[in-house]
Amino acid sequence: MRVAIVHYWLVSMRGGERVVEALCDMYPDADIFTLVCDHEKISDKIRRHRIFTSFLQRIPGARRRYQSLLPLMPFALEGFDLSGYDLVLSSESGPAKGVIPPPQAVHVCYCHSPMRYIWDHYHLYRRNAGFLARLMMPLIAPLLRAWDAGSSLRVDRFVANSHHVASRIGKYYRRSCVVVHPPVAIEEFAPSAGFDDFYLCAGQIVPYKRVDLAVRTFTKLNRNLVVVGDGDNQDLGALKRIAGPTIRFTGPASFPELKDYLARCRALIFPGEEDFGIVPVEAMASGRPVIAFGKGGALDTIVPGHTGLLFKEQTVDSLADAIDLFETMEHSFHPELIQLHAAQFSIENFKAGMKRVIDQALSDRQTVVDVKPYAAHLSPVFEDLKHAPLH
Template identity: 50%
Template sequence: MRVALVHDWLVTMGGAERVLEVLAELYPDAPIYTGVVDYRALSPTLQKRKIIPSLVQGWPRATRWYNRYLPGLAYAMEQFDLRAYDVVISSSSAVAKGVLTPAETLHVSYVHTPMRYAWDLYPVYYHEEARGLTRRLMGPVFHYLRLWDRLSADRVDVMVANSHTVQQRIQKHYRRSASVIYPPVAVDRLTVNPVPGRYYLVLSRLVRYKRVDLAVLAANRLREPLVVAGDGPERKALERLAGPTVRFVGRISEPEKIRLMQEAKALIFPGEEDFGIVPVEMQAVGRPVIAFGRGGVLDTVKPGETGWFFAEQSVDAVVEAIKSGDRVNWDPELIRRHALAFGTDRFRDEFSLLMKRALARESPDDRIRLETRVKDGDRG
């Protein structure tokens, strides 16, 4: 069976790229087609693979300006020649699902989210962040991208969502049903630190929609120590907001990230994410998560047992959630056991099951039963 993998772009190692790594392990002979690639940013596992970039790779500063080239990337995905493959598996949060495949080829798309800057986050980018010429161009460009995105979803034979929130977005924007298979999290490499934590922690890119400002202002009000790890365009503004108990450490290595999680009191997660790898990792070290109760955390955090939710994105709500969480006698081992359910082996098992049944070309009624079994974690 000839298999090809397709990914939006390979310029960093985030959660989507970790999914691709596991897919590459499942299909060791499959080449990877992608919009643009920066080999220096990839893990050793992906560096060893045959990677075929699109025509956009030759455009100026493609690995830095790939977001600016989004309409071009949509076009470029359609230029890949995938006639030689029996199965195409796309890993998509933007354009990868838009590849063209022959009628006899099975196309399975693992959707991290529908294109958020074209759908859910478009009003934020348009009204709050875009300026000048960018704002004037956004309307017509993203109108075209939404049409392309909706039509390209019809090219997929089997659609998989990484959370129930993304499943709902797929139904809303694409009018498609999707199975839910949670992404793989490397929980086995993390261990519990039994020593009580000393500070609250934010681990995030510092961009506006992550709402890190809420954590900073809540720490100011409570005079609680807060460590903010990560970097981004909002860092200077956040540093101006911060009081004496807030410390910014910038980008950190993986060992430093693990140490910060193990020594923290809890993670504060004030944004809405499609799934959210960091909350699962935090639970894997036995620490609770104080999170905005929307998005992927609804699947990964159990309120009162492994974390605490706040219902609105306001400083008052975050402050009250921190106070409520501080009154709970958290059980680190229970929190860790919950996180272990999101490990890599579970992803391999569930994705392999889905592929087995998809290749059997089951009837629509069978497909519905498959989706139910996958959601419930059936291995059989």
């Protein structure tokens, strides 16, 4: 069986690329198709596969400014020749599912999220875009939405990374799907002997992650908050201007540094609405509770009162109330139980879930292929008619 793995772009190693790695484990001979690729920034596991890039790769600066090429991505994806492949696995957050699979192939799409910037986060992205992008988005977005919805019909089976994403797939594509949580390398995290007097906010610093809410709240409460991550200079500058003396910005951290912060924090603060959210699972794998906004993927991963707390509104008062409540019951959170809960999000569980979906999709496809053509059932009738008198 020839397998093609389609991923939107390979320019870093984040959650989406970890999914590609797991698929590479499942199909070691698969070919990879991606819009643009920076070979120096991907893992050896991915680099060992044959990687095909689109014509966007030849545009100067594409590996750094790939997001500005969004209007060209449908043309680039449809330019991939997937003839001869039996199974197409698309990893979708950008428009990866828009490839054209051959008629005999089964296309399974693992959807991290329908494209946020043209669907439910459209207005947020437009507000934070530059002048030219704000001008062009109302002209381009309707065309991309039509293409995105139409290309969903090329998928035989959708898999969502959370129930939140599953509901969005139902809303925008009118398709049902199963949920398989993404792979998290939980075995690489472990609790520490104790914790220090700081809370942690970690991840890429972009507006929708609402790091500003954490900074404002901890400045008001005069409690220690460590912010780990990098972002646009303008976003970082705005955060530092509103931060009080108890807020510390570390910038990007190495993996060993991040593990240390996760293991030693009192709790992880997760104030944004995420499709799934890898960092909360990593924190729980480190035995630490999570205080998160109660929407999105956090509803799939956090058990209130046992592995963390959820707050209802993205306001300073709501988050502050959750922190006050947490500190009254902090002693009731047990690192061993929190770590045990995180184990269900392992890489092996992801592979097992995907194998079940793929095997079923292949079985369903084989059933369709094995059905005899309709005309074959009528052939005896036509044999009789050949000898019947004409009137």
